[in-house]
Amino acid sequence: MGEFDFIARYFxxxxxxxxxxxxxxxxxxxxxxxxxxxxxxxTMVENLHFLPDDPADTVAKKLLRCNLSDLAAMGARPxxxxxxxxxxxxxHYGEAWFALFSKGLAEDQKRYRLSLLGGxxxxxxxxxxxxxxxxxxxxxGQALRRDTAQLxxxxxxxxxxxxxxxxxxxRKGKLEDSTGALVEAYRxxxxxxxxxxxxxxxxxxxxxxGLLQDCGHIARESGVAVELEAAxxxxxxxxxxxxxxWQEECFIGGDDYExxxxxxxxxxxxxxxxxxxxxxxxxxxxxxxxxVGVNMRDENGHLMQFPRTGWQHF
Amino acid sequence: MGEFDFIARYFxxxxxxxxxxxxxxxxxxxxxxxxxxxxxxxTMVENLHFLPDDPADTVAKKLLRCNLSDLAAMGARPxxxxxxxxxxxxxHYGEAWFALFSKGLAEDQKRYRLSLLGGxxxxxxxxxxxxxxxxxxxxxGQALRRDTAQLxxxxxxxxxxxxxxxxxxxRKGKLEDSTGALVEAYRxxxxxxxxxxxxxxxxxxxxxxGLLQDCGHIARESGVAVELEAAxxxxxxxxxxxxxxWQEECFIGGDDYExxxxxxxxxxxxxxxxxxxxxxxxxxxxxxxxxVGVNMRDENGHLMQFPRTGWQHF
Numbered sequence: 001m002g003e004f005d006f007i008a009r010y011f012x013x014x015x016x017x018x019x020x021x022x023x024x025x026x027x028x029x030x031x032x033x034x035x036x037x038x039x040x041x042x043t044m045v046e047n048l049h050f051l052p053d054d055p056a057d058t059v060a061k062k063l064l065r066c067n068l069s070d071l072a073a074m075g076a077r078p079x080x081x082x083x084x085x086x087x088x089x090x091x092h093y094g095e096a097w098f099a100l101f102s103k104g105l106a107e108d109q110k111r112y113r114l115s116l117l118g119g120x121x122x123x124x125x126x127x128x129x130x131x132x133x134x135x136x137x138x139x140x141g142q143a144l145r146r147d148t149a150q151l152x153x154x155x156x157x158x159x160x161x162x163x164x165x166x167x168x169x170x171r172k173g174k175l176e177d178s179t180g181a182l183v184e185a186y187r188x189x190x191x192x193x194x195x196x197x198x199x200x201x202x203x204x205x206x207x208x209x210g211l212l213q214d215c216g217h218i219a220r221e222s223g224v225a226v227e228l229e230a231a232x233x234x235x236x237x238x239x240x241x242x243x244x245x246w247q248e249e250c251f252i253g254g255d256d257y258e259x260x261x262x263x264x265x266x267x268x269x270x271x272x273x274x275x276x277x278x279x280x281x282x283x284x285x286x287x288x289x290x291x292v293g294v295n296m297r298d299e300n301g302h303l304m305q306f307p308r309t310g311w312q313h314f
Numbered sequence: 315m316g317e318f319d320f321i322a323r324y325f326x327x328x329x330x331x332x333x334x335x336x337x338x339x340x341x342x343x344x345x346x347x348x349x350x351x352x353x354x355x356x357t358m359v360e361n362l363h364f365l366p367d368d369p370a371d372t373v374a375k376k377l378l379r380c381n382l383s384d385l386a387a388m389g390a391r392p393x394x395x396x397x398x399x400x401x402x403x404x405x406h407y408g409e410a411w412f413a414l415f416s417k418g419l420a421e422d423q424k425r426y427r428l429s430l431l432g433g434x435x436x437x438x439x440x441x442x443x444x445x446x447x448x449x450x451x452x453x454x455g456q457a458l459r460r461d462t463a464q465l466x467x468x469x470x471x472x473x474x475x476x477x478x479x480x481x482x483x484x485r486k487g488k489l490e491d492s493t494g495a496l497v498e499a500y501r502x503x504x505x506x507x508x509x510x511x512x513x514x515x516x517x518x519x520x521x522x523x524g525l526l527q528d529c530g531h532i533a534r535e536s537g538v539a540v541e542l543e544a545a546x547x548x549x550x551x552x553x554x555x556x557x558x559x560w561q562e563e564c565f566i567g568g569d570d571y572e573x574x575x576x577x578x579x580x581x582x583x584x585x586x587x588x589x590x591x592x593x594x595x596x597x598x599x600x601x602x603x604x605x606v607g608v609n610m611r612d613e614n615g616h617l618m619q620f621p622r623t624g625w626q627h628f
Contacts, residue, residue, distance in 0.1 A: 020461070023531075023535050024388070025354055025384040025388055025519055026354030026384050026457075028452070029350065030350040030351065031344065036344040038341070039340050039341045039343060039431060039432065041398055041433050041434050041447065042434050043398045043399075043400055043436045044436075045437065045438055045443075046439070048438075074340050076340075082355045084355055084398075086443055118354065120355050120356050122358075123359065124362075124440065124441065125359065125360070125440060126438065127439050127440045129357075129400055129438070129440075131434070131445040133355065133396055133447045134340075143342050145334060146338055146339070205338075217337075
């Protein structure tokens with residue numbers, strides 16, 4: 001099958017408004033009146049972000065959901081995406097794999113209400129490389145940021161942490177995952193889209209590089225310090241089953257795709273209400289103080305030490 | 315150097331309006347009143363789209379210019395871009411390489427008036443993979459397309475063809491390029507931005523997959539046939555020096571990044587004027603007729619045959 005047949009078969013059915021059915025040099029997009037475009041992009045590389053034998057539909061969904069999580073962190077609702085794929089020749093990434101990949105995208109497009117705009121398909125002499133650039137809409141000037149945390153803010157997190165990183169270790173055979181819940185969390189993050197956070201929160205990001213490192217991003221960019229209480233941090237039952245041995249990994253490991261939010265104590269009820277309505281668990285894990293960096297304290301108030309703070313690609 | 319220092323050093327200086335200095339989960343962008351966003355994306359893979367020893371600044375510029383060429387084909391003016399890089403570890407793609415890569419982007423940002431919005435940086439277990447998604451603005455509903463060629467249209471092309479594909483063969487040692495002009499054309503295409511083609515042309519695309527194949531795109535998407543006169547097709551002196559041996563490659567080879575335009579004979583003077591003002595050479599090479607596919611005739615009016623029609627990635 002040639003490149004053009006490949007695009008026609010697996011990507012054209014995903015194409016939506018403004019895409020010219022992928023028949024053009026590019027696509028068009030217009031934000032509604034009063035809104036602006038919010039744009040984010042994530043690349044996933046075989047063996048680094050997914051494993052060659054991960055199911056193709058979950059690889060597709062993870063790619064889309066990582067990006068949806070970025071939109072959620074900026075308070076934007078999903079609209080469309082561009083997809084770039086570099087496909088190794090003589091690999092198992094053939095027609096069956098891409099049929100399932102396309103099916104995964106189709107399911108999540110429906111679930112999160114967005115469509116494919118365009119992209120590029122090339123060969124690769126190495127791993128499968130997938131880049132997705134996502135577009136959402138937010139009220140002009142209202143996109144949430146990570147550099148606007150305020151002194152006295154409470155720090156909140158959605159969902160639970162550590163499931164995905166322990167899922168990766170389970171995939172690599174380093175720990176037991178009898179229910180499969182951890183591997184599932186690694187393969188299929190749940191982006192926290194749909195919350196209306198404008199006017200409620202002061203700063204937000206999604207935890208992709210690990211709790212400690214992403215708290216560090218908020219602290220550095222906002223010119224404040226972050227104090228975390230280890231005992232408050234929410235973990236699922238399958239994660240806690242591996243404590244204390246794996247607890248540190250859960251503070252450091254990435255791929256959570258939960259929202260980290262800072263918000264004035266006067267707004268915490270409004271925040272809680274938003275999350276309750278969306279059935280999204282929300283936990284207060286710390287607060288914003290003067291200073292620099294991130295401190296985590298154990299239940300006795302002692303500062304905890306970590307040998308590293310999170311994921312960097314190189 | 316870690317990922318965050320890497321981004322700060324080589325990409326933050328390129329970041330412009332709406333990018334939050336690359337400190338956020340994403341970026342924001344708003345088209346001016348009356349205009350919409352035009353979006354295109356191209357991926358370049360080491361050894362497929364550029365060679366490991368190509369200078370880093372020309373790799374950067376080629377990546378940007380391929381995308382700028384897509385905007386030109388849609389009649390959009392450049393605004394901004396997202397950049398995704400997957401960098402192999404233990405390779406020569408280190409600090410010196412990326413310093414030069416960043417310098418190339420900076421020069422072309424100034425030349426073509428656009429800035430970096432955001433992107434993603436990852437490792438790679440294989441080749442260097444570069445994806446760029448470009449954003450431009452065009453009057454709402456006026457973006458040029460390839461499926462709107464009309465019967466009776468003349469077919470025009472900017473610049474000359476074949477320089478880049480012969481440059482690639484020269485790089486591979488298969489032919490002589492005594493002046494270096496062919497390799498230069500392969501490394502540094504000239505996107506035909508800045509033309510005001512709205513209301514003048516009926517269809518347009520940029521020739522990236524080769525003249526024959528891209529004419530085929532216009533024919534198929536517009537439901538017409540394209541007749542080309544081989545003797546009219548413009549070639550540079552360094553290209554013609556390799557005729558007749560390499561002539562066929564020049565009809566088939568890709569990477570030209572010249573505009574292929576169809577326009578009513580009543581608009582050809584207006585088109586010519588636009589190109590003259592921008593000092594862009596323009597040549598009429600054929601016309602649009604009823605039927606299907608692409609025919610090329612030699613100077614005696616005989617149909618020419620080609621064993622293949624152009625570049626597909628797989």
